[in-house]
Amino acid sequence: MASQFSGVLQLTDLDDFITPSQECVKPVKLEKKPGKSLAKIRIEDDGSYFQVDQDGGLQKLEKAKITLNDCLACSGCVTSAESVLIAQQSQDELFRVLNHNKTSTEQTVVVVSVSPQARASLAAHFGLSSTDAGRRLTAFFKKLGVHHVFDTGFSRTFSLLESQREFVERYQRKEQDKKALPMLTSACPGWICYAEKTHGDFILPYISTTRSPQQVMGSLVKGFFAEQQNLTPKQIYHVAVMPCFDKKLEASRSDFYMNESETREVDCVITAGEVLKMLEQEGLSLSAVEPAPLDSMFSSVCGDALLRHAGSSSGGYLHHVYTYAAKQLFGVEVKDMTYKAVKNNDFQEVTLEKDGTVVLRFATAYGFRNIQNLVQKLKRGRSPYHFVEVMACPSGCLNGGGQLKPLPDQSSKELLQKVEELYKAEQTRDPEEEERVSNLYRTWLENMGEERARRLLHTQYHMVEKATNGLTIKW
Numbered sequence: 001m002a003s004q005f006s007g008v009l010q011l012t013d014l015d016d017f018i019t020p021s022q023e024c025v026k027p028v029k030l031e032k033k034p035g036k037s038l039a040k041i042r043i044e045d046d047g048s049y050f051q052v053d054q055d056g057g058l059q060k061l062e063k064a065k066i067t068l069n070d071c072l073a074c075s076g077c078v079t080s081a082e083s084v085l086i087a088q089q090s091q092d093e094l095f096r097v098l099n100h101n102k103t104s105t106e107q108t109v110v111v112v113s114v115s116p117q118a119r120a121s122l123a124a125h126f127g128l129s130s131t132d133a134g135r136r137l138t139a140f141f142k143k144l145g146v147h148h149v150f151d152t153g154f155s156r157t158f159s160l161l162e163s164q165r166e167f168v169e170r171y172q173r174k175e176q177d178k179k180a181l182p183m184l185t186s187a188c189p190g191w192i193c194y195a196e197k198t199h200g201d202f203i204l205p206y207i208s209t210t211r212s213p214q215q216v217m218g219s220l221v222k223g224f225f226a227e228q229q230n231l232t233p234k235q236i237y238h239v240a241v242m243p244c245f246d247k248k249l250e251a252s253r254s255d256f257y258m259n260e261s262e263t264r265e266v267d268c269v270i271t272a273g274e275v276l277k278m279l280e281q282e283g284l285s286l287s288a289v290e291p292a293p294l295d296s297m298f299s300s301v302c303g304d305a306l307l308r309h310a311g312s313s314s315g316g317y318l319h320h321v322y323t324y325a326a327k328q329l330f331g332v333e334v335k336d337m338t339y340k341a342v343k344n345n346d347f348q349e350v351t352l353e354k355d356g357t358v359v360l361r362f363a364t365a366y367g368f369r370n371i372q373n374l375v376q377k378l379k380r381g382r383s384p385y386h387f388v389e390v391m392a393c394p395s396g397c398l399n400g401g402g403q404l405k406p407l408p409d410q411s412s413k414e415l416l417q418k419v420e421e422l423y424k425a426e427q428t429r430d431p432e433e434e435e436r437v438s439n440l441y442r443t444w445l446e447n448m449g450e451e452r453a454r455r456l457l458h459t460q461y462h463m464v465e466k467a468t469n470g471l472t473i474k475w
Contacts, residue, residue: 089248091274091281097237098145108237109229112141113150113217113298116308117243118272120423121403124415125276126287130422131306135291137241140279142292148225151299151306152240155220156213156315159187160431162457163210163317164324167387171329179205182378182385185317187212189250190392191371192461199375200463206378209458213315214240214247215256218265219456220298222258224444233261239268241275243400244393255459271402300429308426312364314396318350318389320431322362325387326352330359339364346370346394349385362387367394398423 051059094110101107114137116130123133138149163185170180186192186208195203211219217240222233229236240247250256251266258265270278279286293304300307311319319337326332332352339348346366351358363385365374371390377383393399398419406415431437445453 089251089269091270091278093268094239094270095144095278095281101145109148109231109235110146110237110239111148111150111221111225112146112239112241113152113155113214113221114241115152115213115243115397116306116423116426117313117397117400117419118241118275118403119151119306120313120398120419121243121272122275122286123422124418125404125407126285128287130426131304132291133286134306135294135304136286136289137275138294139292140282140284140286140289143289144278144282146239148297149295150217150221150297151294151301152213152217153300153306153308154298154434154437155217156309157300157431157434157437158216158457159210159213159315160309160317160320161437162453163208164321164431166208166210167321167325168328171325171386181387182206182383183208183321183387185389185391186210186459186461187315187317188246188391188393188397190244190246191390193246193249194368194371194392196461197464202379203375204461204463207461209460211457211459212250214242214250214266214269215459216457217298218251218256220440222261222263222265223456224440225298227444233258233265234263236263237267238265239270240266242269242271242402243397244402245271246392247271247402271400272404273402276404300434302427302429306426307429308423309431310428312389312396313398313420313423314366314389314391318362318364318387321387322350322352322360325360330354343373344370347373360387361385362389364389364391364396366391366396368392 051061053059097108097110101110114134119133119137120130122128122137123130126133128136134151141149167183170177170183174180184203184207187210189212192207195207218238221238222236226233226236240251248269251264251269256265257263294301294306309316309320311317322337323334326334330352332354334352337350339350341348342363347363347370349361349363351362352360361384363374365371365388371392374383374388374390391397393401395416399416403419404415406412441447441453445456447453
């Protein structure tokens with residue numbers, strides 16, 4: 001960093017994503033006065049900052065206020081509920097909307113979409129199955145006044161199908177476009193924010209344009225659902241329950257703001273931990289809530305059971321893109337996949353051989369240490385991969401910063417193992433087998449690959465320049 005900035009801005013370890021090592025502070029430019037050295041900064045035990053003048057006098061400095069769009073997703077405040085000012089992205093805002101509905105004649109239709117990872121975290125905390133937790137969450141939210149509760153496993157089906165198709169297109173043009181491969185996944189907003197603000201134009205062409213399940217659900221709720229209900233998008237308040245705080249950043253992106261309707265596709269994001277706070281605020285335990293039938297309109301269900309996708313607990317992108325590409329490009333039906341740890345369990349690879357030659361090499365890169373290694377290999381032209389599933393959190397989405405913390409008698413490792421067991425206990429369904437998704441492609445999206453589908457299921461990325469206190473910084 002430039003010497004004009006406080007040393008406290010420096011990060012100690014980019015892989016320290018779950019337990020950040022530094023608070024987020026706004027860089028402060030100190031004006032150098034003639035004949036005087038720069039003032040010193042003293043940090044008190046309570047975290048307050050004081051400027052120490054040459055004569056020993058103290059001047060208290062105000063803590064900087066930041067917005068979500070100011071954030072670097074640097075592994076600091078974005079993973080701590082206490083550190084980010086998220087007035088528009090909290091359970092308090094959801095309660096405000098619900099309470100307004102109770103006293104106003106103008107009703108807002110409130111829709112909550114729950115991610116499978118957040119659901120599994122709550123299930124582990126309360127000793128429930130993931131599906132049982134889903135039914136009880138449906139009952140809890142509807143008791144509060146929510147109208148519909150959906151499952152983002154359904155919208156993830158679109159993300160997987162679009163990722164599969166996008167990879168094959170990129171592979172087929174790799175000779176003409178040197179940045180077509182490797183294709184890097186885009187479902188993790190912490191990784192996207194880091195890429196945009198740190199590596200900019202170099203890395204962005206490699207990143208998949210496919211929207212995350214959260215933002216696909218935003219398109220579904222504020223688009224198709226609004227049309228079906230004869231509502232304007234602004235008459236719907238859409239809340240997503242997610243495993244990490246970075247999803248709040250994603251929802252606040254200008255790319256997901258509907259200018260004509262003057263509303264966001266996802267109005268509010270709350271984490272599994274914030275749902276627990278809501279339960280506590282209502283004096284309830286999720287295990288004591290009577291279950292309700294699941295909303296099947298935008299939920300992946302079989303009977304009264306929720307379904308999941310095969311592959312990793314971060315969405316299974318590698319699994320589905322790999323099996324699809326093997327069949328489409330090389331005519332190989334993949335039955336089993338063998339992962340090989342490269343340097344650690346968060347960096348694994350899988351390869352497809354045909355006639356003794358490796359034709360596909362895929363990898364998972366979780367945590368910023370592995371992400372940095374991946375980026376450096378790309379910059380040196382030494383990356384051997386065709387596709388990489390990238391996630392900012394070590395161990396992936398189940399270990400997101402917004403997930404519930406271990407109980408006093410439980411280790412983090414034990415909790416993570418339990419959450420993964422619950423997540424993977426659900427029956428799987430291939431994306432191609434979801435008939436309602438196929439119907440939406442034929443009707444609402446006017447078929448896969450058409451302009452409307454590209455507009456509603458894909459996005460774009462931007463190299464970000466940040467201006468702070470008159471200084472312009474390229475991240």
